[in-house]
Amino acid sequence: MQKALTIRKPGVAGLFYSGKKETLEREVAIYLESATQMEIVNRVYGLVSPHAGYMYSGGVAARSYRQIVDREFEVVVVIAPSHHVYFEEISVYDGDAYRTPLGDIPVHKELARELANKHPNLIYSSIGHEGDEHSLEVQLPFLQHVLGDFRLIAIVMGNQDHANIMVLADALTELLKGKQALIVASSDLSHYHSSDKANVLDNVVVEHINNFDEDRLEEDLQRGLCEMCGGGPVIAMMKACRNLGANKSKVLIYRNSGDVTGERSQVVGYLSAMIYK
Template sequence: MSEIRKPAVAGMFYPGNPEKLQEQISALFRKVGAPDGKGIGDAPGGAGDMQRSAGAPFQGGAATPAQGNAGVVQENVGDMQRSADAPFQRNVAEPAQDSGNTLQGIIAPHAGYMYSGLTASYAYKPLAEKKFTKVIILSPSHREYFGGISIYDGDAWETPLGKVNLAKAVADKMIKGGAPALMKSKAGHRDEHGVEVHLPFLQHIYGNDFEFVPVVMGDQTVINAEALTRALLEVMDDDTLVVASSDLSHFYTKDAANELDSVFARRVVQYDAEGLQNDLAVGKTEACGAGLVIAMMKAMKRAGVRNSKLLHRSDSGDVSGDYSSVVGYLSASFYN
């Protein structure tokens, strides 16, 4: 009997009705590159998520509870070490055109579609130009803490758009390459939105004609990130897309968030995983999925992927109008 992971956040982070879900993604894709592009949608999903810092030197912020709306929690950033550089360009209002047949990986946010869906769409819309048969989605664990890195132990995941089968052979190779940190487990997957919210974008483009590997990183240590890099190198090829799922800073004022998130964006553009790791360690920037982003960037570079590009940046205040407490979002691509 097949073991299928049912949707946990349909109707919250994105519409639970399949027709409305397809309509919302189509509308988001139409806004890619538009000068007035703002987050849109009717799903009431959260602007951000919980930042987990236990055992995770990549993260600069303290753990905060999951919030359904922006503007609920504020943190004092007065003592945080800041970058001396000027803020990096915040909005990149142009569609990605560098992907073609050379795209290998993307960074995309995982908040509710009404908040981060537009930024995610800048990463996903270009996938129509290239058919990937396998997708690896990397997510932090927001709902439960566990040591190591968990690959879902089951047969398929389901969303309102149907079922997507797991790429079990790919998962087995990853576990072999990343042992002992990587394991097959349900840990981190039961209610995790950081993987789930990406599937409808992929299904909108490819239908259910692809396989995927859901990976949740529990303890974002340097050692585990290196294990994840090794695991990715075992399976990366032209038919496989790697998705790093991460939001940026959480619950700062818009100006403070822009300063923190600009550091992250600059390191992505510079393709500098080591520099990003150092900035995170001293609190110059933050991201809930920092460890897995670093792991992917290192794997891309070691595999010979030559280029990175910032596609779009935004924050929850662009939609809510509340600039006192925002969550930052970024999308980027890695390609030859």
């Protein structure tokens, strides 16, 4: 008897984005149609995309995903922070697929297992992926709409310290060398400051990403000069992309939640960025 597939079901469909297929398809399409595409680049290695509800950050996320229209990848790696469960390791999803209202995305089981075997801090597990963790899930409908069929490696970082950043960056470099791969890092920026204060903090992130300087970004995060809930995923992605051949990094758009709601006293910052050659 064939073993039943292990599928990670949507945790925030109907909350962060529409739970109805047709509505979600239309919603994502509208965001993408409104997004600007940069000049043609040789190769896209990585993206940074926010993970708030689509009404707040969908337009920002779309700017990243607009850059990979008409491109093909052997595998897409999505790295996200854990919001609800703390664990020391980096969790590589061990199931068969991630589900959204747009369908099931198959996990690249061979590469996921190979990645998890590269270091003891990398675990082949569902920890961090279950329940209503939204940071990875909200990236997937955009990827489905733009790429159609693709295979996924889903990663949730527990501890985002320097050691884990280096473990993940080195392991991804080794795993993806010679492959046509995309690495997406999921992160929002500063949380619940005034809009003016958020702009100061978030401009530090913008500057370091535009300078392709992930080391300074990590230093300033540690010093409290900026904030990113997914700083570890972003820095690991940038390091891996550099190792794989990327030589440019560009912030495509920056906004905060006040730009949508009009409420400026407590905002959350969002940006999209592309790592490329």
